[in-house]
Each structure stands twice: as structure tokens, then as C-alpha cells.
Amino acid sequence: MAATAPIFEVKPLRGIDFILQNSPTPQKYLIETMPGGVALLDYNNDGLLDIFFVNGGRIANPLHVPENFDRGNSKYWNRLYRQNPDGSFTDVTQAAGLAVAGNGNYGMGVAVGDYDNDGYPDLYVTSYGRNILYHNNGDGTFTDVTAKAGVAAGGWSVSAGFVDYDNDGHLDLFVTRYMDWDADHNKICGGDWHTYCPPAVFPATTCVLYRNRGDGTFEDISERSGIAAKKGRALGVCFADYDGDGFTDIFVANDGMQQFLFHNNGNGTFTECALESGAGLTSDGKGLSGMGTVFQDYDNDGRPDILVTELPRELYALYHNDGQGSFSYQSLESGLGALTSGSSGWGIGLEDFDNDGWKDLFVAQSHVLDNVERIDASLRYKELPLVALNHHGRFERVESGATSPLAGRGAAFGDINNDGWIDAVVTTLGGPPVLLLNRGGQGNHWLSLTLRGTHSNRDGYGARVQVNGQTRFATSAGSYVCANDKRLHFGLGSSERATIEILWPSGQKQVLNDVRADQFLEVREPER
Amino acid sequence: MLSLFLLAWLAGQGAASAAEQHVRAGLDARNQHQVDVEIAEFRKATELDPQLADAFYNLGAAYMEKRDYGAAIAPLKRTLELSPDLPAAHQLLGYALLAQGYAAEATPHLEKVGAQDALAIAQLETGHLSDAVTNFNAALAKRPNDPDLLYYLGHASGLLSKSAIDALISAHPESARAHEALAENYFVLRQMPQAEKEYQEALRIRPDLPGLHLELGQVYANSAQWPKAEDEFRAEAKLQPGKAEAAYRLGAALLQQGKAQEALAELKRSNGLKTDMPETLYSLGKAGSLTGDAATAEKSWTRVVELEKDTSLAAQAHFGLAGLYRKQGKAPQAQHEMQEFQKLQGTIGPPRSE
Numbered sequence: 001m002a003a004t005a006p007i008f009e010v011k012p013l014r015g016i017d018f019i020l021q022n023s024p025t026p027q028k029y030l031i032e033t034m035p036g037g038v039a040l041l042d043y044n045n046d047g048l049l050d051i052f053f054v055n056g057g058r059i060a061n062p063l064h065v066p067e068n069f070d071r072g073n074s075k076y077w078n079r080l081y082r083q084n085p086d087g088s089f090t091d092v093t094q095a096a097g098l099a100v101a102g103n104g105n106y107g108m109g110v111a112v113g114d115y116d117n118d119g120y121p122d123l124y125v126t127s128y129g130r131n132i133l134y135h136n137n138g139d140g141t142f143t144d145v146t147a148k149a150g151v152a153a154g155g156w157s158v159s160a161g162f163v164d165y166d167n168d169g170h171l172d173l174f175v176t177r178y179m180d181w182d183a184d185h186n187k188i189c190g191g192d193w194h195t196y197c198p199p200a201v202f203p204a205t206t207c208v209l210y211r212n213r214g215d216g217t218f219e220d221i222s223e224r225s226g227i228a229a230k231k232g233r234a235l236g237v238c239f240a241d242y243d244g245d246g247f248t249d250i251f252v253a254n255d256g257m258q259q260f261l262f263h264n265n266g267n268g269t270f271t272e273c274a275l276e277s278g279a280g281l282t283s284d285g286k287g288l289s290g291m292g293t294v295f296q297d298y299d300n301d302g303r304p305d306i307l308v309t310e311l312p313r314e315l316y317a318l319y320h321n322d323g324q325g326s327f328s329y330q331s332l333e334s335g336l337g338a339l340t341s342g343s344s345g346w347g348i349g350l351e352d353f354d355n356d357g358w359k360d361l362f363v364a365q366s367h368v369l370d371n372v373e374r375i376d377a378s379l380r381y382k383e384l385p386l387v388a389l390n391h392h393g394r395f396e397r398v399e400s401g402a403t404s405p406l407a408g409r410g411a412a413f414g415d416i417n418n419d420g421w422i423d424a425v426v427t428t429l430g431g432p433p434v435l436l437l438n439r440g441g442q443g444n445h446w447l448s449l450t451l452r453g454t455h456s457n458r459d460g461y462g463a464r465v466q467v468n469g470q471t472r473f474a475t476s477a478g479s480y481v482c483a484n485d486k487r488l489h490f491g492l493g494s495s496e497r498a499t500i501e502i503l504w505p506s507g508q509k510q511v512l513n514d515v516r517a518d519q520f521l522e523v524r525e526p527e528r
Numbered sequence: 529m530l531s532l533f534l535l536a537w538l539a540g541q542g543a544a545s546a547a548e549q550h551v552r553a554g555l556d557a558r559n560q561h562q563v564d565v566e567i568a569e570f571r572k573a574t575e576l577d578p579q580l581a582d583a584f585y586n587l588g589a590a591y592m593e594k595r596d597y598g599a600a601i602a603p604l605k606r607t608l609e610l611s612p613d614l615p616a617a618h619q620l621l622g623y624a625l626l627a628q629g630y631a632a633e634a635t636p637h638l639e640k641v642g643a644q645d646a647l648a649i650a651q652l653e654t655g656h657l658s659d660a661v662t663n664f665n666a667a668l669a670k671r672p673n674d675p676d677l678l679y680y681l682g683h684a685s686g687l688l689s690k691s692a693i694d695a696l697i698s699a700h701p702e703s704a705r706a707h708e709a710l711a712e713n714y715f716v717l718r719q720m721p722q723a724e725k726e727y728q729e730a731l732r733i734r735p736d737l738p739g740l741h742l743e744l745g746q747v748y749a750n751s752a753q754w755p756k757a758e759d760e761f762r763a764e765a766k767l768q769p770g771k772a773e774a775a776y777r778l779g780a781a782l783l784q785q786g787k788a789q790e791a792l793a794e795l796k797r798s799n800g801l802k803t804d805m806p807e808t809l810y811s812l813g814k815a816g817s818l819t820g821d822a823a824t825a826e827k828s829w830t831r832v833v834e835l836e837k838d839t840s841l842a843a844q845a846h847f848g849l850a851g852l853y854r855k856q857g858k859a860p861q862a863q864h865e866m867q868e869f870q871k872l873q874g875t876i877g878p879p880r881s882e
Contacts, residue, residue: 275866275870276866278851278854281847283814283817283847283848283851284844284847284848285843285844285846285847285848285869285873286844312752313752322855324857326854326855328851328855329851332783332784332785332786332788332814332818333786333788333818334786335785335786336786337754337783337784337785337786338754338755338784338785338786341752341754341784342751342752342753376718377718377719377720377721378718378720378721378750378751378752379751394786
């Protein structure tokens with residue numbers, strides 16, 4: 001049965017004064033409606049989750065290329081907030097060396113990963129413009145190493161994620177790019193209504209895959225790997241090994257078209273196979289307005305499934321992994337049809353919010369058009385987040401705890417107050433972020449794992465972790481333009497002990513028996 | 529005196545003869561598609577013999593040929609003064625007047641010759657909508673699928689419908705039918721809250737009026753309020769158990785909510801009430817697929833493909849079959865269906881999301 005009390009309550013983020021400056025203009029530049037990211041990370045390894053927000057920028061009306069977006073102005077900075085022991089936050093942006101977002105970069109998203117295996121999480125910020133890789137120096141500061149690393153990308157990047165696609169122990173970097181767009185070629189759609197144009201109005205483009213050479217530099221292997229063979233309108237990205245061949249695959253949420261599933265061939269190349277595997281279109285053979293996405297196992301069958309958020313009149317897509325490399329569209333069977341057909345979804349998470357052993361659904365929602373209500377009175381620009389509990393593979397809506405509709409975009413998930421219950425942070429266009437703190441306290445047990453790779457990448461990204469019949473694929477990527485707490489959270493229901501089985505990217509298998517519940521546990525990959 | 533009369537008669541004979549010569553020259557020019565020469569010749573003929581109806585008629589016809597309808601009116605009118613029963617002149621004058629916006633004046637001429645298509649347009653223009661619809665239908669019986677006639681028929685029917693609805697709303701503003709009519713207008717304008725309100729009011733007044741629940745259900749379906757849509761479609765299906773559309777819509781609403789077994793039953797019922805409806809069959813295939821009834825899914829989608837051949841619905845059925853066969857491990861069949869899907873995508877374009 002669905003819980004009656006809201007899972008979350010909206011709590012003030014004490015010490016956080018960030019406002020996502022998307023700077024909407026009458027010109028309806030498409031970039032205005034697409035930011036912005038949030039990352040939950042422990043940048044200083046003090047055991048407390050810190051928060052990094054990506055800001056948009058100032059948009060002149062009209063805008064002319066090249067535009068600097070006024071990123072030197074503190075109003076338009078990205079922001080890093082350090083969590084204090086009392087749960088409040090302190091703005092450490094300037095001290096951390098993150099104040100300079102780079103003029104000409106209108107911010108979009110963020111990825112988190114320890115690309116140099118030094119034990120400190122690094123930041124990769126995507127933009128319309130030039131992306132920035134910030135190396136975490138381990139002393140509370142970051143250094144822009146983009147030029148040295150060679151990962152600026154260019155164009156319009158949106159989401160990104162660190163992934164060790166070749167299992168060499170070094171995190172590589174995948175970047176989605178939306179379309180070939182610039183202000184000089186902007187169009188206004190909707191006739192008298194003046195709306196943002198649908199994506200098909202602008203040319204498609206390619207995603208970027210950077211291989212980590214392990215020496216602090218990256219190599220653009222988009223062409224060689226086959227990633228650039230497909231042009232799309234990519235927004236979200238998520239990773240998991242869907243066919244159990246030991247190599248992490250890549251799912252890309254494309255807007256207004258077929259989705260991409262890049263199967264990792266294990267030899268440095270990928271084959272796009274979404275259509276053939278059943279994860280490319282709806283069950284009616286229609287394209288999707290794919291925005292956010294997550295690649296985790298929702299029905300505890302051990303195989304990662306794919307969820308994609310979309311626009312109203314479509315359903316959030318759920319591609320069930322049937323095994324044998326095949327997916328089936330199960331939005332209707334899972335209950336998503338009734339929950340999502342009137343909503344627009346962006347950031348998405350599959351997390352066990354009630355610790356009952358089944359991953360639940362959270363979606364930050366809001367229509368892409370800020371004037372949609374004038375065009376279609378049955379739709380709303382601002383929406384409440386969707387929270388749906390998972391009852392053995394079927395989702396049922398519960399109250400989110402948010403009382404005011406939001407122009408939600410990014411959503412990141414993690415245990416912010418370390419109480420064993422997963423929380424959510426949502427970014428809102430033109431507004432402050434919203435913390436939805438899990439009320440918890442329903443008696444269920446939990447386990448939170450931090451992976452420490454030795455042969456594998458230090459974050460353990462790409463590991464398949466099974467706990468009491470549940471499976472998670474280690475990653476901080478997924479959602480939309482966001483990075484989640486990298487710790488792997490498992491709800492254990494009434495179980496007070498757990499068995500942990502880890503398949504590391506290196507191929508090592510590790511089993512931990514009779515593990516006590518209700519703890520944060522670091523698991524180190526065994527030395528060979 | 530006599531000689532004077534003779535001279536005058538001879539002169540008249542000469543003029544008539546000369547006029548006829550110009551008429552003949554004009555007809556020659558017509559054969560050679562020299563419309564300006566044609567006009568000049570016929571005009572000369574009318575000047576030489578103002579009583580020569582043939583010359584005036586041909587001059588009018590030449591202007592019509594040149595699409596100079598305004599110039600055609602005067603010679604055609606003169607033709608009918610000289611020869612009031614000439615059907616061809618009535619027809620051309622009717623067309624010319626209609627083209628110039630004189631629909632009322634055109635009507636008697638068009639009536640006289642039974643030119644149903646043009647007459648219907650004139651009647652449409654003058655607000656005689658019922659007569660216009662009758663004549664458009666008669667004209668369409670002779671020229672089925674004529675795009676202009678179909679357009680005009682649709683337009684006239686719409687206006688006729690609006691006129692009747694206006695009369696209804698004016699005469700019986702608080703009737704269920706008036707609220708239903710208002711609701712339909714709001715629905716078309718996508719003003720769903722207003723449409724919902726009007727349908728509910730209509731239902732309050734006449735809860736058993738057939739069609740109301742169905743329409744209200746579609747308001748809810750349009751705004752993705754599926755449980756409410758289901759309630760309304762169910763009420764309609766109860767009210768009209770023999771109505772295939774009610775069963776289909778109820779099945780589709782159930783399907784949207786993942787109530788696949790119930791949807792399957794309802795869609796089967798709809799298919800039984802009215803067989804070979806492609807949309808019903810397509811949804812039935814989906815319900816079959818969702819419930820694990822692969823036989824129903826395969827049979828329904830295969831039938832859709834047979835019925836629709838190369839439409840977007842056929843493409844969707846191919847896509848459904850591909851998924852079904854893939855799940856069953858029938859790789860060659862799945863591949864074939866996917867190829868058919870992609871082939872249709874190539875010709876009709878990719879299916880777009882709604």
C-alpha cells in the first residue's frame with residue numbers, strides 16, 4: 001500500500017543563497033530553459049556531503065555571438081557550499097578557486113569523479129561554450145586543468161559522467177551535446193505565443209567520449225569509438241553493464257527522437273543498438289522527448305533497467321531489461337502511464353527512499369515552455385516533483401512533501417544528513433534550490449557503501465553491487481545535468497544483516513557476509 | 529422615299545453581314561487560342577450589330593476565358609436581353625456574377641441551368657446553408673472526391689451546424705444540449721476546464737443523454753486524467769453497451785493506467801461490436817502484449833498491417849510485432865518486422881510523439 005505521509009519535507013538549505021540565473025529573454029533562446037546542474041559530493045573527505053551548483057549566466061537581449069554571459073559577476077558564478085557539522089552550509093566558492101566559471105560559458109551541468117585516483121573527487125562542469133575540468137587539489141581548492149586535460153568539448157554540452165569504459169582503472173568522460181545552436185541562428189516558435197522551439201528545428205550533433213590516458217590528459221575518441229557515428233539531440237546520460245559482459249554501456253536520452261544505447265564492444269568501440277534492443281522508441285514506435293535518465297535495476301531481477309523523463313502526452317519511458325541484451329517498454333505495466341502522462345520530467349532518481357528494498361522514483365518536473373499555460377490550459381509550467389514508491393515493480397504516487405510547484409530541472413540524490421535515508425536536492429529555473437529531506441524513521445534498515453577501487457578506478461564506478469537481492473551499478477551519473485552522492489545506498493527492510501557481492505570493473509568478485517545493517521561502510525577492492 | 533428605305537435596308541444587310549464576319553473571325557481566333565484577338569473581333573461585331581445576341585454571348589465567353597469576369601457581365605446581360613432563354617448565357621453570367629461576389633444576383637441564373645456546384649456556392653454565400661449542403665452533395669454525387677466540392681461541403685456543413693447550435697443556445701440556453709454544444713466548442717479550442725464544466729452541467733441536467741460521458745471522458749483523456757476518463761467511458765459503456773467506441777475508449781483508458789487485463793476484455797468487446805477498426809485492433813494488440821497474450825497481440829497487429837498497409841498505424845503494428853517476436857526469441861521474424869517498420873518510417877517519416 002502507498003504510504004500516506006509524505007516521504008520528504010522541504011527544509012531550508014541553511015547558508016545556501018544560490019539562485020539559478022537562467023536569464024529568460026523575449027528572444028526565447030533555448031539555452032535559457034535548460035540549466036542547471038547540482039552535485040552532491042564530499043569534496044574535502046570529511047564525511048559530510050557538500051553541494052555544488054552550476055549557474056547559467058546573464059543573457060543579453062538580444063544576444064550576439066560571442067557572448068560572455070557575465071560569468072565574472074558573482075551573481076552568475078557556480079557555487080560550492082561546504083557542509084558544516086551542524087548541517088548548515090558555507091559558501092567556499094572563492095576559496096576553492098571555483099569562482100571563475102569562464103566568460104562565454106553559459107552553465108549547464110556537472111559530473112563528479114576522481115579521474116586521477118588521488119582520493120579526492122574532481123568536478124567537470126558542462127556549458128554552452130567551453131566545459132571545465134576542475135582538479136581537486138585535496139586541500140580545499142580546485143584547479144582548472146581543462147587545457148592540459150584536453151576536455152573542453154565546445155558547442156552545447158549538457159550532461160556528463162565519468163565512466164571507466166575500458167576497465168583500465170582510469171575514469172573516462174562522456175559528454176552529451178544537445179544540438180548545433182547559437183544565438184545568431186536562434187528561432188522563435190509558436191507564432192503569436194513566442195515559445196522555445198522544439199529540438200528538431202535545430203541540427204543534431206554528436207556526443208563526446210574522452211579516454212583518460214592516466215597521466216592527467218584525455219584523448220577524444222568519439223570518432224574512433226563509434227560514439228560520433230550517431231548524431232542526436234542528447235540531454236541525459238547514464239551508465240551500466242546491461243548485458244553482463246563486464247563492460248559498461250552507455251544510454252543517452254535524446255530529445256524528440258530515438259534514444260541511443262551504445263553497447264560497449266569491449267575493444268574500445270561501441271555499437272549503437274537502441275532500436276534493435278528495444279530501448280530506442282516507445283511501444284508505439286514513436287520518438288521520445290528524452291531529458292533525464294537513470295540506468296538501475298528497479299525490479300530486483302539483477303539487471304539494470306532504463307528510465308527516461310519526457311514531456312506531457314508522452315509517458316516517462318521505462319525500458320525493462322529482459323536479459324539477452326533485449327529491453328521491453330513497460331511504462332504502462334509499471335504504473336508510469338497514469339503517473340506521468342501529464343507531466344514534464346527532468347532530473348530523475350531511482351533510490352530506495354523508504355528503505356524497503358525496492359528503488360523508488362523521484363522526478364523533478366516542470367514544462368520546458370515558461371508560457372505553456374497560455375498555449376494549453378491543461379498543462380502547467382511549474383509542477384510538484386513526482387515521488388512514487390515502488391511496490392514490487394509497480395510505482396504508486398505519494399505526496400512529495402513539496403507544497404509549491406517548482407520549475408524543476410536538476411535533481412541529485414544522496415544522504416545529506418547521514419541518517420540512512422536518501423534525500424534530494426532540486427534546482428529550479430530562476431529560483432533557489434530545494435532540499436527535500438527524507439523524513440525517514442519508518443523502522444526499515446539500510447546500508448551505505450563507499451567503494452574503494454584498487455585495480456579498478458578508485459571510485460569503483462562500473463561495479464555491480466548486490467545486497468540482499470538488490471543490485472546497484474556504481475556511478476554518480478544519471479538524472480539530468482547532475483551528479484549524485486557516489487555512496488551506494490541499499491534499503492534492507494526488516495533485515496538487520498546483509499550479504500554484499502561486488503563485481504569490480506577489474507573483474508574481481510568480492511563477497512562480504514553477515515554485514516551489520518545501518519552503517520556507512522567502505523569496501524576496499526581486494527589486492528590481487 | 530422608297531429609295532431611302534432601300535438604302536437603309538441594304539446598309540443594314542451589309543452591317544449584319546460584316547458583324548457576322550467578325551463573329552466568324554472571333555471564333556477562328558478562339559480556335560487558335562488568341563483570346564485578345566477574339567475579344568477584339570467579337571467587340572467589333574457587337575458594335576456593328578447591337579442586336580446580334582451571338583456576338584454578345586461570344587464576347588462574354590471570351591472575357592470569361594480570359595478570367596476577366598467583371599468585363600464579361602455586361603455582354604452576357606445584353607445576350608439575355610436579346611435572347612432570354614439561352615442556357616449557356618445564364619450559366620456564364622451566373623459564374624461571372626458569383627466570381628465578382630454578386631452571389632444573390634447569380635443565383636437565379638444558376639438555378640435556371642441547374643449548375644449545382646456554383647449554385648451551392650452562391651447559396652453558401654447568401655446564407656442558404658441547408659440548400660447549399662443539398663446541392664454540394666448532389667454535385668459530389670456526380671464528381672466524387674472533388675477537393676473543392678469537399679472543402680465547400682465541409683465549410684457549409686460547419687456553418688449550418690453552427691447556425692443550428694447558435695439557434696439552440698439562443699432559444700434554450702439552459703438545456704443539456706446547449707451546454708453540450710458549448711462544451712464541444714471549448715474542447716475544440718482546447719479550453720479543457722471550461723469544456724469539463726459545460727459537460728458536467730449537461731450531465732447534471734440529463735444524466736442519461738447518450739454521448740455526454742464519452743465526450744467528457746475525452747476531455748479528461750486529453751489532459752491525461754486517466755482515472756476520471758475511465759469513469760466517464762465506463763458510464764458511457766454502461767449507458768450504451770452496444771457502442772463500440774465507448775468500449776474502445778474505455779479499453780484505451782484502462783491501458784493507459786496499466787490495467788491490462790481489463791483493457792484486453794474491453795477492447796475485445798469493442799472489436800466484437802465493430803470488427804476491423806484499426807485503432808481498436810492496434811490497442812488490442814498492445815493489451816495482448818501487456819498481458820502476455822501473445823496470440824491476441826500477434827493476430828491483432830497482423831490484421832492492422834493487412835488493413836492499413838503503409839500508414840503510420842501499420843508502422844506501429846510492425847514495431848509492436850518486432851518487439852513481440854524479439855521477446856519470443858524469434859530473431860528472424862523480429863528483424864523482418866523491424867525492417868518493415870524502418871521501411872515505412874522511410875516513406876511516411878518517423879512516427880512523432882504526440
